[in-house]
Amino acid sequence: xxxxxxxxxxxxxxxxxxxxxxxxxxxxxxxxxxxxxxxxxxxxxxxxxxxxxxxxxxxxxxxxxxxxxxxxxxxxxxxxxxxxxxxxxxxxxxxxxxxxxxxxxxxxxxxxxxxxxxxxxxxxxxxxxxxxxxxxxxxxxxxxxxxxxxxxxxxxxxxxxxxxxxxxxxxxxxxxxxxxxxxxxxxxxxxxxxxxxxxxxxxxxxxxxxxxxxxxxxxxxxxxxxxxxxxxxxxxxxxxxxxxxxxxxxxxxxxxxxxxxxxxxxxxxxxxxxxxxxxxxxxxxxxxxxxxxxxxxxxxxxxxxxxxxxxxxxxxxxxxxxxxxxxxxxxxxxxxxxxxxxxxxxxxxxxxxxxxxxxxxxxxxxxxxxxxxxxxxxxxxxxxxxxxxxxxxxxxxxxxxxxxxxxxxxxxxxxxxxxxxxxxxxxxxxxxxxxxxxxxxxxxxxxxxxxxxxxxxxxxxxxxxxxxxxxxxxxxxxxxxxxxxxxxxxxxxxxxxxxxxxxxxxxxxxxxxxxxxxxxxxxxxxxxxxxxxxxxxxxxxxxxxxxxxxxxxxxxxxxxxxxxxxxxxxxxxxxxxxxxxxxxxxxxxxxxxxxxxxxxxxxxxxxxxxxxxxxxxxxxxxxxxxxxxxxxxx
Numbered sequence: 226x227x228x229x230x231x232x233x234x235x236x237x238x239x240x241x242x243x244x245x246x247x248x249x250x251x252x253x254x255x256x257x258x259x260x261x262x263x264x265x266x267x268x269x270x271x272x273x274x275x276x277x278x279x280x281x282x283x284x285x286x287x288x289x290x291x292x293x294x295x296x297x298x299x300x301x302x303x304x305x306x307x308x309x310x311x312x313x314x315x316x317x318x319x320x321x322x323x324x325x326x327x328x329x330x331x332x333x334x335x336x337x338x339x340x341x342x343x344x345x346x347x348x349x350x351x352x353x354x355x356x357x358x359x360x361x362x363x364x365x366x367x368x369x370x371x372x373x374x375x376x377x378x379x380x381x382x383x384x385x386x387x388x389x390x391x392x393x394x395x396x397x398x399x400x401x402x403x404x405x406x407x408x409x410x411x412x413x414x415x416x417x418x419x420x421x422x423x424x425x426x427x428x429x430x431x432x433x434x435x436x437x438x439x440x441x442x443x444x445x446x447x448x449x450x451x452x453x454x455x456x457x458x459x460x461x462x463x464x465x466x467x468x469x470x471x472x473x474x475x476x477x478x479x480x481x482x483x484x485x486x487x488x489x490x491x492x493x494x495x496x497x498x499x500x501x502x503x504x505x506x507x508x509x510x511x512x513x514x515x516x517x518x519x520x521x522x523x524x525x526x527x528x529x530x531x532x533x534x535x536x537x538x539x540x541x542x543x544x545x546x547x548x549x550x551x552x553x554x555x556x557x558x559x560x561x562x563x564x565x566x567x568x569x570x571x572x573x574x575x576x577x578x579x580x581x582x583x584x585x586x587x588x589x590x591x592x593x594x595x596x597x598x599x600x601x602x603x604x605x606x607x608x609x610x611x612x613x614x615x616x617x618x619x620x621x622x623x624x625x626x627x628x629x630x631x632x633x634x635x636x637x638x639x640x641x642x643x644x645x646x647x648x649x650x651x652x653x654x655x656x657x658x659x660x661x662x663x664x665x666x667x668x669x670x671x672x673x674x675x676x677x678x679x680x681x682x683x684x685x686x687x688x689x690x691x692x693x694x695x696x697x698x699x700x701x702x703x704x705x706x707x708x709x710x711x712x713x714x715x716x717x718x719x720x721x722x723x724x725x726x727x728x729x730x731x732x733x734x735x736x737x738x739x740x741x742x743x744x745x746x747x748x749x750x751x752x753x754x755x756x757x758x759x760x761x762x763x764x765x766x767x768x769x770x771x772x773x774x775x776x777x778x779x780x781x782x783x784x785x786x787x788x789x790x791x792x793x794x795x796x797x798x799x800x801x802x803x804x805x806x807x808x809x810x811x812x813x814x815x816x817x818x819x820x821x822x823x824x825x826x827x828x829x830x831x832x833x834x835x836x837x838x839x840x841x842x843x844x845x846x847x848x849x850x851x852x853x854x855x856x857x858x859x
Contacts, residue, residue, distance in 0.1 A: 229267075232265075232267040232268060232271070233267060235267075235271055236267055236270050236271060239271065239274045239275075240274075246274055246275075249275065250274065250275045250276075250277070250278055251278070253275065254279060254281060255279075255281045255282075255283070256272065256275060256276050256281065256282045256283070257282075257283045257284075257285070258272060258282070258283070258284045258285070258286075259285050259286070260285070260286055261284035261285060261286035261302060261303050261306075262286035262287060262288050262290060262291035262298070262300060262302070262303045263286070263291065263293050263298045264298065264299070264302050264303075265296070265297040265298055265299060266297070266299055266302075269299065269302045273309070280310060280312070282310070284303065284306060286303050288300055288303050288304060288341075288342050288343050289336045289339075289342060289662055289665050290628065290662060290665070290666050291303070291659075291662055292624075292625060292628065292659065292662050292663045292666055293625075294659050295541055300341060303343070304341060304342075304343065315343075317345050319345050319346060319347050319348060320347070320348060320349070320350065321347050321348065321349045321351075321669070322349075322350075322351075323631050323669070323672055324349055324351070324354075324669060324671060324672055325349060325351050325352055325353060325354020325355070325672070325673060326348075326349045326351060326352070326353050326354060327353060327354040327355065327356055327357065327705050328349075328354060328357070328668060328669065328671050328675055329347050329348060329349040329669070330349075330702070330705060331357055331668065331675075331701050331702060331705035331706075332347070332665055332668045332669050333346060333347055334700070334701055334702035334705070335661065335664065335665055335668065335697060335700050335701050336661065336662070336665045338661065338700055339658045339661055339662065340654075340658070341655075341658055354673060354674070355673070355674050355707070356705055356706060356707035357675045357676070357677060357701070357705055357706045357707060358674070358675075358676045358677070358706075358707045358708065359676075359677055359678070359679075359698065359706060359707070359708050359709070359710065360372065360375070360636075360676055360677070360678035360679075361678075361679065361681070361803070361805050362678060362679070362680045362681065362803060362804070362805070363680065363681050363682060363803070363804035363805060363833070363849065363850055364680055364681075364682050364683065364684075364804075364850050365399075365402045365639075365680045365683045365684065366402055366405075366406070366559065366850075367680065367801075367803060367804060367850070368402070368638060368639075368678050368679070368680045369402040369403045369405065369406035369407075369638075370406050370409075370801075371678070371803060372392060372403065372406065372636050372638065372676070372678060373406040373407055373409070373410045373412060374410075374800055375636070375676065376390050376410075376412060376619065376634075376636075377410060377412070379634060379674075385633065385634065386617055387412065387413055387414075387617050387618050387619050388616060388617045388618060388619075388620070388632075389632060389633040389634055390619045390620065390632060390633075390634045390635075390636070391619070391620040391621075391622070391627065391630070391632040391634070391635050391636070391670060392619065392620070392621050392622075392635075392636045392638060393622060393623070393624045393627050393635060393636065393637045393638070393667050393670065394621075394622075394623060394624070394637075394638050394639055395623065395624060395639055395644055395645040395647055395663075396545065396548055396623065396644075396647070397419055397425075397545050397548070397549065397623060398422075398545070398548040398549050398551070398552035399552075399638060399639050399644075400416065400421075400422050400621055401422040401552050401553075401555075401556055403621060403638065404421060404422055404621070407619065412619055413617070413618040413619065414618050414619040414620070414621050415618040415619070415620055415621065416621050416622065417620055417621065417622035417626050417627075418622060418623070418626040419622075419623075419626075422549070422552070423601070425546075425549050426546075427535060427546040427549050427550050428549050428550065428553050429449070430449065430450060430453055430531060431525075431526065431531060431550050431553050432553070432598075432601075433445075433446040433449040433450045434446070434450055434525050434526075434529055434531065435522060435525065435594055435597075435598055436598060437450065437478070437506055438506055438509045438510050438513050438521070438525060438594065439510075439513060439594055439595045439598055441476065441478040441479075441506060441507070441510060442476040442478065442479075443476075444470075444476055444477050447476070447477045447478060448463065448477070450529070450531075451463065451477075451499070451502055453531070454529075454530050454531060454534040456498050456501075456502060457494075457495075457498050458495065458498050458499055458502070461490075462491060462492075462495040462498075462499065465486070465489040465490045465491045465495075466480055466481065466486070466489070466491065466499060468489050469483055469485075469486055469488075469489045469491075472489075478503055478506065481496075481499045481500055481502075481503045482500065482503070505528055505529065508528075509521060509524060509525050509528065512524065513593060513594045513595065514593065515591070516591065517561055517586070517591050517592055517593070518557050518560065518561055518592050518593055518594040518596065518597045519554065519557045519558045519561055519687055521593075521594045522553075522554055522557045522594060522597075523554060523687065526550065526554060531550070532547070532550055532551075535547040535550055551685075551686060554686070554687055555684040555685065555686070555687060557594075557597050557687075558684055558687040559684055560592070560596075560597050560600060561592045561597075562850075562851070563851050564592045564596065565586070565589055565592060566848050566851040566852075567851075568589050568590065569589070569848075570817065570847070570852075573842075573845055574817065574818070574842070620632065624637070624663050624664070624666060624667045625663070627666065627667065627670050628666055630670060631670055631671075631672055632670060632671065632672065633671075633672045633673040633674070634671065634673060634674050634676075635667070635668075635670050635671035635674070635675050635676070636676045636677075636678060637664070637667045637668070637675070637676070637677050637678070638678045638679075639678070639679065639680075639683075640677045640678060640679040640694060640695040640697065640698050641679045641680065641683070641692040641693070641694060641695055642692045642693050642694070642695055642696065643690075643692050644683075644692065644695070645660065645663075645664065645695050645697065646660035646661075646664075646695065646696070646697070647660065648660070660697075661697060661700075664695075664697045677698060679694045679695065679698070681805070682850070694710060698710060800855065801816075801852075801853045801854055801855055802854060802855050802856040804833065804849045804850065806856065807823060807826065807835065807849065807854065807856060808823065808826065809823050809824065809825055809826055810822070810823065811823045811856050811857070811858060812856075812857045812858045813837065813854050813855060813856050813857060814854070814855045814857055815837070815839065815847075815852065815853060815854055815855075816853035816854075816855075817853070818837075818839045818841070818842045818845065819839060819840060819841050819842065820839065820840045820841075820857075821837045821838050821839035821840055821842075822837065822838050823835050823836070823837050824836045824837065824838055824844070826849070832848070833848075833849040833850065834846050834847065834848055834849060835847050835849055835852065835854070837854075
């Protein structure tokens with residue numbers, strides 16, 4: 226029996242056998258229950274039966290921290306306690322010994338909006354403390370970068386330890402961008418109650434498919450995925466195939482097409498199953514040399530059946546695994562977008578294209594799946610400083626995992642509708658109240674300082690999605706926030722979701738790189754500009770670069786590429802200004818083009834571009850979500 230079976234059978238025992246109830250219940254004159262807000266129906270019934278003889282039952286709990294409804298917890302157990310026991314006494318323990326007055330009062334202003342609660346007013350006798358800070362970013366990558374920069378600043382100014390910081394998120398899949406940003410700054414971190422993004426089993430499975438498609442001789446990847454999802458290829462068949470490959474000195478993939486496999490004990494049915502798998506890999510391999518990485522990665526996820534396999538599991542764990550696979554696909558799209566922007570900047574810098582030029586994705590070299598894997602494999606050379614104690618690391622975890630913990634500095638990320646609260650505007654009131662209690666838990670993990678962050682755009686399913694800031698941010702008394710939401714965000718309307726039109730074809734044909742939604746090119750006024758193409762291989766595409774024995778990394782690492790413009794001094798420590806703080810007329814510095822002035826910022830919410838007149842490189846149009854720009858005069 227598992228734990229749920231024990232609870233079920235205990236209920237049946239006490240219900241159907243009065244002598245057992247009398248024997249067991251008679252052993253105890255007093256019953257005390259901790260964390261009562263997390264009890265489920267079975268536990269409630271057991272307690273009620275055991276205490277019915279004397280009613281000497283004491284429960285301790287905080288209804289504001291009831292966050293496990295998905296596990297069966299019923300907040301009604303604690304809310305209805307006074308109805309179940311009319312002679313009850315309530316003792317309110319309202320003093321908070323952890324957080325500053327600002328944090329406690331702000332949390333009170335939030336949770337007061339829940340209707341299903343026991344009224345209480347928590348207070349702190351500690352210091353007033355700093356106001357809550359909002360971090361408003363343009364993309365999830367910028368959000369992660371800003372958080373990493375904030376942590377570095379606090380460590381330098383307050384002499385804080387890494388272990389003083391915690392980054393909380395609603396779902397595990399959100400850790401990828403954060404891990405990448407922390408590794409880029411060489412900041413040690415630890416994932417609580419889980420694995421680093423690229424160490425999760427489902428991500429390893431999908432990565433093994435990518436690696437085998439790029440390099441069919443990767444036997445380790447072959448072994449991992451040949452029967453995942455299940456194809457009826459067991460260990461016996463795989464051992465026989467391994468023996469055949471070893472005898473001939475070839476890879477497992479090549480051995481699958483050998484003519485004498487029956488000699489090694491493989492049956493006809495097993496051979497057919499293995500070759501069907503290899504045919505699928507071979508077809509994807511041919512596509513990987515011609516099509517962009519995201520298109521191929523998505524096709525692999527579907528053709529292999531792996532994504533559908535995870536989606537078929539509707540449990541909480543299954544949904545988390547599906548989200549991680551989808552986030553891996555998002556990372557491929559994000560890499561493509563960043564790489565193409567770098568290509569365009571290179572072409573501007575080396576004079577391959579002039580002003581007033583529009584380019585489509587077809588005018589740039591294909592970013593292949595091999596390029597993506599090479600980028601990921603480089604992480605093995607980007608080791609986070611491990612001189613510190615193993616315990617002295619920044620904590621990354623879901624809000625659920627943070628319950629019961631505390632940290633001097635807490636960052637709650639992804640504060641957007643459809644993320645936190647996860648149900649967004651479609652969620653029921655009961656679900657919203659549960660999400661609000663979850664956010665209350667997140668807020669009250671902080672001892673000294675609390676920061677809340679959100680991104681204006683975020684990649685989901687390979688497309689850019691724009692959501693308004695979470696309603697929970699607006700529900701906090703704004704007097705406790707250092708930089709309250711601006712007028713643009715107060716309405717809370719959901720912004721229409723849009724795709725990366727820059728790189729994708731629509732019904733009217735290929736949309737030019739840098740073209741505005743109005744149809745005016747941001748690279749010039751000409752409606753039919755001359756297109757200057759970058760020199761290409763005789764086949765019309767750059768040769769794909771296969772990874773040199775890809776490793777299992779913990780997160781992606783920055784792109785390594787040949788620069789056509791010498792990097793500026795201090796480029797490694799260059800910290801861009803958040804996009805939302807840039808404006809026309811500002812004097813800025815670009816990490817490659819140097820100093821200049823922003824003439825104009827145009828584009829829609831997912832595709833902002835800046836027209837910049839550089840001192841040494843003339844006028845250029847840059848895509849802001851990838852351009853590295855630092856404002857000199859804020």
